[in-house]
Amino acid sequence: MVTDGKLSIIGTANMDYRSFELNFEVNAIVYDVPVAENLRKVFFDDLKNAKKVDAKLWNNRAFYFKLADRIARLFSPAL
Numbered sequence: 001m002v003t004d005g006k007l008s009i010i011g012t013a014n015m016d017y018r019s020f021e022l023n024f025e026v027n028a029i030v031y032d033v034p035v036a037e038n039l040r041k042v043f044f045d046d047l048k049n050a051k052k053v054d055a056k057l058w059n060n061r062a063f064y065f066k067l068a069d070r071i072a073r074l075f076s077p078a079l
Helices: 017-022 033-048 055-059 063-078
Strands: 007-011 027-031
Touching: 007 033
Parallel strands: none
Antiparallel strands: 007 027
């Protein structure tokens, strides 16, 4: 995350209970303009290769993808 062109937060933590309480995840706060500019550029480069997935597209995905999601969910407590 780049906040104001100067402050960046880089890390693995997600905004969920598992990340904060169970997993050993970490974020770094970097106050540096060149780093912020580079991260901003990387983000917008990634957007060029991104594909928007709306609810209709997600709900209409192939059965085997839905099945894989359900199987993976069974193992989520152990991940």
